[in-house]
Amino acid sequence: MIDFRPIIHVIGILLAVLAAAMMLPVLTDWLNGFEQDAVVFAACAAGALFIGVSAMLAARTGEIVIDNRQSFMLATLAWIVLAGFAALPFAYSNLGLSAAGAFFEAMAGVTTTASTVITGLDSAPPGILLWRALLQWLGGMGTITFVILALPNLQVAGMQLFRLDTAESAHRAMPRAAQIVAGIALVYVALTALCATGLRLAGMTGFEAVAHAMAAISTGGFSTADQSIAHFRSPLIDAILIVFMILGSLPFFLYLQALRGNPRRLLRESQIHWLLAVLAVTILLMTAWHWHHSGERFLHALDECAFNVVSIVTGTGFTTAHYDSWGGLAIAAFLFLTIVGGCAGSASGGIKIFRFQVIYASADTQIRRMVRPNGLFIPYFNGRPIPDTVANAVMGFFFLFAVSFALLALGLGLLGLDLLTSLSGAASALSNVGAGLGPVIGPSGSFATLPDGAKWLLSFGMLLGRLDLYTVLVLLVPAFWRG
Amino acid sequence: MIDLRPVFFVIGILLATLAVVMAFPALIDALAHNRDWTVFASSAALTLFLGVALVIANWTPRFEIDVREAFLLVTLAWVVAATAGALPMMFSRLHLGFTDAYFEAMSGITTTGSTVIVGLSSAPPGILLWRALLQMLGGMGFLFMGVAVLPYLKVGGMQFFRMETADRSENALPRLAQVAGGIAVIYLGLIAVDATLLWAAGMRGFDAVCHAMATLSTGGFSTFDNSIGHFKSLPIEIITIVFMLIAALPFPLYLQLVRGRPGRLFADSQVRTFLGLYLATVIVLTLWQWLGGGEKFGDAVRTVSFTAASIMTTTGFVTADYQSWGGFVMVLILFLTVVGACTGSPAGGLKIYRLEVLYATARSQIRRLTQPHGLFAAQYAGRPIPDPVASSVMGFFFLFALTFAALSIGLTATGLDFLTSVSGTAAAMGNVGRGLGGLIGPMGDFNALPDAAKWLLSLGMLLGRIELYSALILLWPDFWRG
Numbered sequence: 032m033i034d035f036r037p038i039i040h041v042i043g044i045l046l047a048v049l050a051a052a053m054m055l056p057v058l059t060d061w062l063n064g065f066e067q068d069a070v071v072f073a074a075c076a077a078g079a080l081f082i083g084v085s086a087m088l089a090a091r092t093g094e095i096v097i098d099n100r101q102s103f104m105l106a107t108l109a110w111i112v113l114a115g116f117a118a119l120p121f122a123y124s125n126l127g128l129s130a131a132g133a134f135f136e137a138m139a140g141v142t143t144t145a146s147t148v149i150t151g152l153d154s155a156p157p158g159i160l161l162w163r164a165l166l167q168w169l170g171g172m173g174t175i176t177f178v179i180l181a182l183p184n185l186q187v188a189g190m191q192l193f194r195l196d197t198a199e200s201a202h203r204a205m206p207r208a209a210q211i212v213a214g215i216a217l218v219y220v221a222l223t224a225l226c227a228t229g230l231r232l233a234g235m236t237g238f239e240a241v242a243h244a245m246a247a248i249s250t251g252g253f254s255t256a257d258q259s260i261a262h263f264r265s266p267l268i269d270a271i272l273i274v275f276m277i278l279g280s281l282p283f284f285l286y287l288q289a290l291r292g293n294p295r296r297l298l299r300e301s302q303i304h305w306l307l308a309v310l311a312v313t314i315l316l317m318t319a320w321h322w323h324h325s326g327e328r329f330l331h332a333l334d335e336c337a338f339n340v341v342s343i344v345t346g347t348g349f350t351t352a353h354y355d356s357w358g359g360l361a362i363a364a365f366l367f368l369t370i371v372g373g374c375a376g377s378a379s380g381g382i383k384i385f386r387f388q389v390i391y392a393s394a395d396t397q398i399r400r401m402v403r404p405n406g407l408f409i410p411y412f413n414g415r416p417i418p419d420t421v422a423n424a425v426m427g428f429f430f431l432f433a434v435s436f437a438l439l440a441l442g443l444g445l446l447g448l449d450l451l452t453s454l455s456g457a458a459s460a461l462s463n464v465g466a467g468l469g470p471v472i473g474p475s476g477s478f479a480t481l482p483d484g485a486k487w488l489l490s491f492g493m494l495l496g497r498l499d500l501y502t503v504l505v506l507l508v509p510a511f512w513r514g
Numbered sequence: 515m516i517d518l519r520p521v522f523f524v525i526g527i528l529l530a531t532l533a534v535v536m537a538f539p540a541l542i543d544a545l546a547h548n549r550d551w552t553v554f555a556s557s558a559a560l561t562l563f564l565g566v567a568l569v570i571a572n573w574t575p576r577f578e579i580d581v582r583e584a585f586l587l588v589t590l591a592w593v594v595a596a597t598a599g600a601l602p603m604m605f606s607r608l609h610l611g612f613t614d615a616y617f618e619a620m621s622g623i624t625t626t627g628s629t630v631i632v633g634l635s636s637a638p639p640g641i642l643l644w645r646a647l648l649q650m651l652g653g654m655g656f657l658f659m660g661v662a663v664l665p666y667l668k669v670g671g672m673q674f675f676r677m678e679t680a681d682r683s684e685n686a687l688p689r690l691a692q693v694a695g696g697i698a699v700i701y702l703g704l705i706a707v708d709a710t711l712l713w714a715a716g717m718r719g720f721d722a723v724c725h726a727m728a729t730l731s732t733g734g735f736s737t738f739d740n741s742i743g744h745f746k747s748l749p750i751e752i753i754t755i756v757f758m759l760i761a762a763l764p765f766p767l768y769l770q771l772v773r774g775r776p777g778r779l780f781a782d783s784q785v786r787t788f789l790g791l792y793l794a795t796v797i798v799l800t801l802w803q804w805l806g807g808g809e810k811f812g813d814a815v816r817t818v819s820f821t822a823a824s825i826m827t828t829t830g831f832v833t834a835d836y837q838s839w840g841g842f843v844m845v846l847i848l849f850l851t852v853v854g855a856c857t858g859s860p861a862g863g864l865k866i867y868r869l870e871v872l873y874a875t876a877r878s879q880i881r882r883l884t885q886p887h888g889l890f891a892a893q894y895a896g897r898p899i900p901d902p903v904a905s906s907v908m909g910f911f912f913l914f915a916l917t918f919a920a921l922s923i924g925l926t927a928t929g930l931d932f933l934t935s936v937s938g939t940a941a942a943m944g945n946v947g948r949g950l951g952g953l954i955g956p957m958g959d960f961n962a963l964p965d966a967a968k969w970l971l972s973l974g975m976l977l978g979r980i981e982l983y984s985a986l987i988l989l990w991p992d993f994w995r996g
Contacts, residue, residue: 099884100884103883103884187883320927358926358931359929359931359932359934359935360923360927362926362932363922363923363925363935363936364923364926366932367923390908390909390912391912393909394909394912395990397905397906397909398983398986398987398990398992399990401581401667401668401669401983401987402581402582402585402987402992402993404581419901422905423875423901423904423905423908424879426875426905426908426909427872427876427908429908429911429912429915430872430873430908440849441845441846443845444840444841444842444845445802445842447840447841447842448841450841450933451932451933452841453841453845501880501883504880505880505883505884508877510884511884
């Protein structure tokens with residue numbers, strides 16, 4: 032039997048944190064004269080706090096010990112329950128969202144996907160805007176914690192590669208997991224503050240700067256304007272966000288090491304090299320093509336390509352251009368880029384760079400073995416040999432990702448969406464990017480017009496993608512519930 | 515060093531065979547008083563000369579071929595055969611350019627079935643027969659490769675089938691020859707049966723033979739622009755559905771069937787999965803068309819079961835414009851295009867066997883997550899899957915996805931739209947031959963594409979046919995070293 036008490040206890044704590052976070056929109060709305068919205072937030076906060084504290088008290092156990100199966104349950108349930116409570120303010124404010132719409136928006140926030148169903152953001156009450164920003168920001172921090180602490184020990188989808196990382200240095204520099212998380216949280220907050228300051232100086236209002244900084248560092252992508260970053264028409268803002276989106280998609284653990292006097296790891300990490308190489312090559316090719324075909328000024332083309340490519344690859348989903356009207360190449364390229372994702376150890380989603388490295392190294396080894404059946408070839412990652420189990424787990428992940436993508440796209444098709452919307456919607460949700468392609472959900476559209484069924488399906492896709500598939504899928508295996 | 519002599523020797527034999535087969539279209543054209551017979555005759559002469567020259571020049575008393583030479587041979591054989599097959603198309607009355615002729619020949623020999631020829635009904639009979647023959651030969655070549663070559667080269671998990679066809683003892687080669695011979699007889703026999711039935715159902719004899727070759731090889735070239743839809747005949751459609759499905763099952767099992775072990779055929783997990791998937795697709799699409807599309811139930815069953823069979827067996831015949839069935843159907847068909855049918859058949863795609871291995875591996879991984887100390891061996895057909903096979907299959911899947919992305923982005927760079935590029939890549943790499951969209955969809959053809967796109971698609975067909983590794987391996991520096 033699975034002991035649910037620790038799970039419920041932890042979820043209770045998380046709910047209490049969520050309730051505390053809701054006080055910020057209450058304050059903002061109150062100060063800006065949106066008393067009605069402030070009351071909605073306050074009521075939701077009270078509800079969340081009450082249920083959270085009751086859960087904590089009711090399921091209190093002496094010492095919290097969580098085994099593997101409980102971790103899988105906890106992660107999945109935590110994201111669902113938090114999204115459910117986070118959806119309350121959306122549902123009860125006067126945005127007129129359906130239950131599906133409100134849950135979709137909240138799930139998009141906590142999974143740092145940031146697809147939005149709200150139109151008219153420019154005139155939305157500040158509380159709602161702040162709440163969306165906070166959700167991503169908290170979701171991003173939650174993801175990083177989960178990725179660093181839980182996933183490697185659960186041996187999910189090749190994440191065990193990074194267990195050695197944490198454990199090795201744990202002996203010397205960082206004795207306890209709590210300390211690591213606290214350190215990372217500090218880095219996270221500092222980067223957000225830095226980004227917000229930059230954006231403020233570049234001409235955003237203070238509120239916009241904070242909201243966008245939270246969205247960039249968490250690789251979320253909710254904006255405070257319907258037109259996203261295109262609203263600001265400022266190359267300087269674009270440049271600042273490019274830098275911080277990339278920073279947000281690098282392994283946060285290495286920042287911590289860098290701060291503790293070991294910056295070399297950060298510079299030597301092969302994930303980062305690959306990510307930057309992929310970005311540079313893609314941006315160059317795309318700029319050349321776009322410049323040639325659109326007849327825009329070179330710098331403008333470079334700005335547009337660099338910003339949108341970085342935004343999609345890092346899983347953020349800000350947009351500054353309607354790139355799906357640039358022609359077939361842009362659509363195909365952006366669709367494939369959607370699933371690439373950033374580095375492990377960040378809040379970025381998708382397949383992630385390290386998995387491509389592992390699969391490529393294994394495929395390369397296989398081909399060498401085929402040429403010389405008696406040779407000895409070993410695949411390497413970051414200078415260390417990749418164990419067979421890791422290679423297999425990564426390739427299994429790749430296959431499951433493809434299957435989930437196919438099933439999700441088929442489901443969306445069944446609900447009546449067209450081909451491009453189905454494919455790009457599924458990719459964007461699974462990779463936690465948030466921006467789709469095509470007239471419906473593309474940079475010029477919104478998810479508001481989708482049928483409710485599609486919103487539920489996409490919410491499920493975001494959850495699957497956020498928890499690296501296995502964490503959720505394992506719950507669907509009968510063996511999980513046995514014994 | 516790679517010894518090229520055995521490679522060229524085998525290619526010489528191949529060319530000589532092609533030359534002999536070219537005599538058939540020459541004969542047909544001569545009988546029909548079509549001047550194209552001279553084109554076929556001279557192409558045959560040229561090909562024969564080249565083939566025999568290669569055979570003589572590279573004659574070695576002891577014929578031995580190692581792994582690297584075999585990879586080179588597999589790739590070169592397909593490239594050279596397509597070139598020879600393109601000769602008659604270039605110089606015939608159709609006056610195709612080299613690009614078009616090569617595309618058409620590659621499409622035939624890889625049993626893809628994408629065509630650039632418009633106005634098939636008025637094309638000379640020699641050309642039509644040649645297209646059918648190319649597919650027939652290509653299908654047979656791939657069947658041989660699947661039994662005798664790929665398992666030994668360990669391509670994409672094919673080593674799993676090594677133990678089945680032959681043990682490693684001294685008499686492996688004669689046994690392989692026996693198996694290959696048996697499969698060839700069955701293949702030709704099935705073509706004969708299909709042709710007879712089609713003829714009995716009302717096709718002209720010539721059309722019946724051409725379509726039977728296109729069906730059993732899962733090629734899909736027709737002698738009419740609107741494919742099987744031209745005949746508007748229920749019996750012809752039913753016969754074609756049945757034989758497309760027959761062609762998509764593993765041929766070695768037919769050998770078992772003939773040898774008195776019919777149980778093996780339906781106990782085979784690939785066969786079960788493939789037929790199950792086919793039935794599920796037919797049911798879902800029929801309901802979609804009947805309830806959602808407002809089609810009459812009978813009509814829906816008829817068009818859906820034909821379309822599903824044609825795409826899933828990677829044949830590519832058409833009786834209905836399935837593009838008008840809505841977004842869901844397009845997404846489904848796009849995915850089915852790359853899935854493909856069983857290994858051991860002339861069909862293309864990822865193949866059911868690989869998907870089963872991938873599924874079993876992923877499943878055992880998930881179960882291991884719940885019980886980290888449990889022992890869960892992934893199984894295929896009741897046998898545990900060896901680790902090298904599993905990684906080989908997964909590597910194949912990854913390379914397929916990567917190649918798919920690269921080719922489709924390449925196609926968009928030639929100016930094609932998204933749907934044409936993505937579905938065109940799928941149709942080429944899956945050796946299906948039918949894409950989606952206004953240009954290359956069920957009612958279109960590949961004629962209007964830019965030349966660069968045709969070359970990219972020819973490359974895609976080749977890569978799909980020789981299961982990627984044989985060609986990609988040539989790009990590795992290691993291959994050419996030492």
